[in-house]
Amino acid sequence: MAVFAELSRQGKQMAAHRPCPRILVEEEAWRAAAAVLAEGKLTLLGLWGDGQAVHMALLEDGPDEDPGKFSSTRCETLVLTLACPLGSFPSVGAVHAPAIRLERAIRDLFALIPRGLPDERPWLDHGRWRLEHPLSSTPGERLKPAPVAYPFLPAEGEGLHQIPVGPVHAGIIEPGHFRFNASGETVVRLEERLGYTHKGIESLMAGASLETAACLAGRVSGDSTVAYSLAFAQAVEAALDLSVPPRAVYLRALMAELERLANHLGDIGAICNDAAFAMMLAQCGVLRERVLRAAHEVFGHRLMMDRILPGGVTVDLTPAGATRIRELLASIRAVFPALADLYDKTASLQDRTSGTGIVAPALACRFGAGGYIGRASGRSFDTRRHLAYPPYDTLAFEVPTFFEGDVNARIWVRIREAEQSLSLIEQSLDNLPRDNLARDDRLQVSVTDIGETREGLALVEGFRGDILVSVRIDAGGRIERCHLRDPSWFQWPLLEVAIEGNIVADFPLCNKSFNCSYSGPDM
Amino acid sequence: MRKLLFQGLTRSPLTEAAPTQAELAALARDLDRTAQARLGHSLSIREVDAGSCNGCELEIHALGNAFYDLERFGLRFVASPRHADVLLVTGPVTLNMREALVRTYDATPNPKWVVAAGTCALGDGVFADSYACEKGGVAAVLNVDLVIPGCPPTPIDLLKGLLALMERPAV
Numbered sequence: 212m213a214v215f216a217e218l219s220r221q222g223k224q225m226a227a228h229r230p231c232p233r234i235l236v237e238e239e240a241w242r243a244a245a246a247v248l249a250e251g252k253l254t255l256l257g258l259w260g261d262g263q264a265v266h267m268a269l270l271e272d273g274p275d276e277d278p279g280k281f282s283s284t285r286c287e288t289l290v291l292t293l294a295c296p297l298g299s300f301p302s303v304g305a306v307h308a309p310a311i312r313l314e315r316a317i318r319d320l321f322a323l324i325p326r327g328l329p330d331e332r333p334w335l336d337h338g339r340w341r342l343e344h345p346l347s348s349t350p351g352e353r354l355k356p357a358p359v360a361y362p363f364l365p366a367e368g369e370g371l372h373q374i375p376v377g378p379v380h381a382g383i384i385e386p387g388h389f390r391f392n393a394s395g396e397t398v399v400r401l402e403e404r405l406g407y408t409h410k411g412i413e414s415l416m417a418g419a420s421l422e423t424a425a426c427l428a429g430r431v432s433g434d435s436t437v438a439y440s441l442a443f444a445q446a447v448e449a450a451l452d453l454s455v456p457p458r459a460v461y462l463r464a465l466m467a468e469l470e471r472l473a474n475h476l477g478d479i480g481a482i483c484n485d486a487a488f489a490m491m492l493a494q495c496g497v498l499r500e501r502v503l504r505a506a507h508e509v510f511g512h513r514l515m516m517d518r519i520l521p522g523g524v525t526v527d528l529t530p531a532g533a534t535r536i537r538e539l540l541a542s543i544r545a546v547f548p549a550l551a552d553l554y555d556k557t558a559s560l561q562d563r564t565s566g567t568g569i570v571a572p573a574l575a576c577r578f579g580a581g582g583y584i585g586r587a588s589g590r591s592f593d594t595r596r597h598l599a600y601p602p603y604d605t606l607a608f609e610v611p612t613f614f615e616g617d618v619n620a621r622i623w624v625r626i627r628e629a630e631q632s633l634s635l636i637e638q639s640l641d642n643l644p645r646d647n648l649a650r651d652d653r654l655q656v657s658v659t660d661i662g663e664t665r666e667g668l669a670l671v672e673g674f675r676g677d678i679l680v681s682v683r684i685d686a687g688g689r690i691e692r693c694h695l696r697d698p699s700w701f702q703w704p705l706l707e708v709a710i711e712g713n714i715v716a717d718f719p720l721c722n723k724s725f726n727c728s729y730s731g732p733d734m
Numbered sequence: 735m736r737k738l739l740f741q742g743l744t745r746s747p748l749t750e751a752a753p754t755q756a757e758l759a760a761l762a763r764d765l766d767r768t769a770q771a772r773l774g775h776s777l778s779i780r781e782v783d784a785g786s787c788n789g790c791e792l793e794i795h796a797l798g799n800a801f802y803d804l805e806r807f808g809l810r811f812v813a814s815p816r817h818a819d820v821l822l823v824t825g826p827v828t829l830n831m832r833e834a835l836v837r838t839y840d841a842t843p844n845p846k847w848v849v850a851a852g853t854c855a856l857g858d859g860v861f862a863d864s865y866a867c868e869k870g871g872v873a874a875v876l877n878v879d880l881v882i883p884g885c886p887p888t889p890i891d892l893l894k895g896l897l898a899l900m901e902r903p904a905v
């Protein structure tokens with residue numbers, strides 16, 4: 212860990228941050244870290260404000276790995292902190308583009324100025340909130356909320372025209388604005404403007420009890436409610452040094468994989484539908500519904516919201532429930548291979564998906580794009596493997612990786628991952644510890660006040676990619692600060708690139724193959 | 735593909751039986767009777783996400799799958815508010831979405847009805863106290879004709895709610 216060692220030497224390690232170190236650095240080391248990011252030797256995992264300070268979470272791999280290929284034993288994380296007593300910090304985005312939107316959000320929420328950031332425009336703040344800089348130490352009341360002017364980046368050339376789309380879209384999807392500059396039907400530039408679903412989640416988190424905060428975490432992005440609840444729980448458990456009962460650990464994986472399976476099935480159908488192949492939507496929609504129904508019967512909620520809490524899980528799996536899930540697996544296995552085969556053999560469908568919306572592997576690495584977007588472009592990173600958390604360290608699975616970076620590759624990653632999830636669900640059932648059923652704490656250990664401030668960090672693999680949660684808990688056991696970083700922060704910018712040179716009519720297809728979250732990064 | 739299609743022909747349908755009249759009547763109780771009389775039996779619905787977490791959208795999507803098959807009831811989702819009779823609104827109404835919601839409403843021709851779906855839209859969700867959200871959910875911005883609670887409401891809840899809109903009042 213050459214780079215981490217060097218960065219750590221330049222600062223002071225803060226106590227009470229788990230599981231990785233947090234180093235308080237000066238501006239020089241902060242700048243050095245930004246430079247190393249720009250060189251591609253580290254991956255940016257997150258960048259967030261905290262009162263009068265900023266934190267940066269980093270990922271380092273072994274020294275001689277190929278780009279995109281990660282080592283399962285040598286990946287490590289580190290958090291750097293820079294105090295900003297004068298209200299500003301050297302911009303990371305100035306040298307490393309993936310940080311730009313994160314820094315614009317920090318400026319909106321904390322009034323901390325990223326010095327040197329080329330983009331002066333706000334990101335989450337559309338001028339309509341009741342507060343200015345709501346997460347700063349002294350938020351100002353906004354007397355006259357009014358929309359701010361938002362100049363889109365220009366595109367110049369003969370015959371160019373603009374197409375504004377959104378925030379309300381044609382389908383049943385989340386809101387956001389897309390501004391296309393097109394030459395004829397070819398997209399010259401796409402610019403996204405998001406933030407429409409900003410709910411102020413991190414401000415609601417501050418001061419909340421662990422139960423309330425867990426409830427909020429499970430609603431950052433409803434499609435990933437299990438993954439978010441798990442990430443939040445793991446961050447709290449890291450902070451408080453709790454060990455979760457083994458049975459709960461496997462039940463968590465079971466739910467997480469059911470969620471991944473349901474989402475991948477839904478996506479595969481929906482992407483094909485956007486290429487006018489409706490039959491796949493119908494077939495996959497049935498399979499997805501079967502997963503949700505089983506989840507409802509076995510765990511009491513179709514999306515499995517609020518089933519994972521710090522300390523464990525709130526529901527057990529009955530023997531009948533286990534049988535129900537095994538039946539589900541059998542029913543999916545009976546149909547899914549034929550659907551994958553159908554996708555593979557339908558030339559008219561492949562014609563739409565192959566070569567469309569390409570993300571170059573180098574770009575996926577630079578942005579640290581997770582999930583199927585990274586893995587369709589050769590970036591094999593998967594927190595279940597490379598920053599493995601229980602029980603994945605004991606389960607056998609592959610991380611399917613493709614290199615073409617097109618819509619087709621993103622579909623194949625999902626198909627292969629759905630197959631892996633089927634196997635992981637089965638393994639979780641097989642390995643589910645049968646401990647003494649009379650013990651109350653077999654599902655959840657109680658969370659007691661620790662009497663001092665503690666900090667924890669967790670990375671969990673949602674169906675879209677790695678979710679980062681950083682949490683600080685005060686002596687009374689309440690949340691002081693909680694940051695939840697959605698995987699789509701590092702995926703949305705790549706969509707802008709993927710669509711360039713494609714025809715406008717292929718945008719829905721590309722967009723669906725990304726299926727980025729709006730609510731997650733809007734926070 | 736041919737094999738899959740043939741299987742579809744020979745297997746019994748997955749589609750569920752429609753909810754009973756009694757179930758629907760309970761939901762329609764609060765609905766303005768004259769509204770019901772005017773709504774008739776076929777509706778175009780425009781869904782508006784006013785800042786939801788996307789959980790509600792997933793379940794609204796599910797209405798289209800073979801199990802619920804919304805269109806058999808004459809209900810369908812349309813792409814433009816200009817073609818809609820009903821706005822189905824989810825989410826707490828974030829201040830950043832407020833204007834878009836109002837504009838969508840204004841673009842919908844009369845007569846029109848508003849259904850608020852999900853705890854957030856009802857104004858009691860987990861985000862209700864935020865600086866970034868409207869106080870009181872959809873009702874703070876638009877006249878709401880019917881509410882469908884749940885976090886998220888299940889497809890059956892949604893289906894019942896939407897069918898309740900079309901129920902003629904028992905005279």
Ligand code: SF4
Pocket residue numbers: 430433785786787788789790824825826851852853854855859860884885886887
């Ligand atoms: S009601 Fe629940 S599922 Fe729907 S938007 Fe609100 S939090 Fe999400």
